[in-house]
Amino acid sequence: MKPTAVTSLAIAGTLLLTSCASNPFADDAPEDSDDGTVAEAEVPSLGEIQDEMWETMLAAETVTIEGQVEAGEADLDELFEQIDEDAVGDITITGALDGTDSEMSYAAGEGNTFTQRAVGGVEYFRGEDFGALLYGNLDDDVAAAVEPEFIEDLVADQWVEFSADGSASIFSAEDFLGIWQRELREEDTDAISGVRETRDGQEVYVYAQQDGETEYVVAADGQPHLLELRDEDSTYTFTDWNSADIPEEPENVITLDDIFDAIADHQGWPTEEDVSDQ
Secondary structure, rough: OOOOOOOOOOOOOOOOOHHHOOOOOOOOOOOOOOOOOOOOOOOOOHHHHHHHHHHHHHOEEEEEEEEEOOOOOOOHOOOOOOOOOEEEEEEEEEEEEOOOOOOEEEEEEOOOOOEEEEOOOOOEEEEEHHHHHHHOOOHHHHHHOOHHHHHHHHHHOOEEEEEEEOEEEEHHHHHHHHHHHHHHHOOOHOOOEEEEEEEEEEEEEEEEEOOOOEEEEEEEOOOOOOEEEEEOOOEEEEEEEOOOOOOOOOOOOHHHHHHHHHHHHHHOOOOOHHHHHO
């Protein structure tokens, strides 16, 4: 089972929980008994806990998701022509669950990398990545006249402001979770039994589908929430529930108008301002 991508449009800000005591993702593991073992408890089926699990996760403020995704599944091949739909890349999403005040990075080999950030409804791309993407999408006549190195130097150490109208879109953790939720509800989750294990020092429930290709690792203590999801092609980890850092507005910002004006000036072409003044 792999997620089909969607993008979210949002302008609201989010707040971190202000008290660890109210954090539903807190590890409230029972203290070890005298013999050093955790008290045995019956492991519920995935069907018994899935409603609470989704409710808990979708109510979270922030999270970090790391994994792999095909460009076509994330609609990245539609955004950037030079990225093949079958290209598998590493993806990291961190920040607000709904995609506002969050950051997404994708890397699928040389030339197919970018970092996208949304802060307060404004969308930014890291300049080092955006230069190659922009050059690949220029009209043929313009691309033939403009040196790639000029664009690369222009946007180096900059963040390119891509949307300033409050409608910034970014690949969101909420979208990921919503798709998995719908797909999992099509399964007979009552038949998916689990075992209790200790992984990386944390008590977890591990659920595997009968085909053995999909595994869900769920926190056993506190309210249930995903820690890891594996299928035949990918592994996703979920960390920093309600504690992921919120990205800040970049300091060095250049707009698309700035870039096109600089290209026109470098080539001796009239800018839109020059034309409007005539």
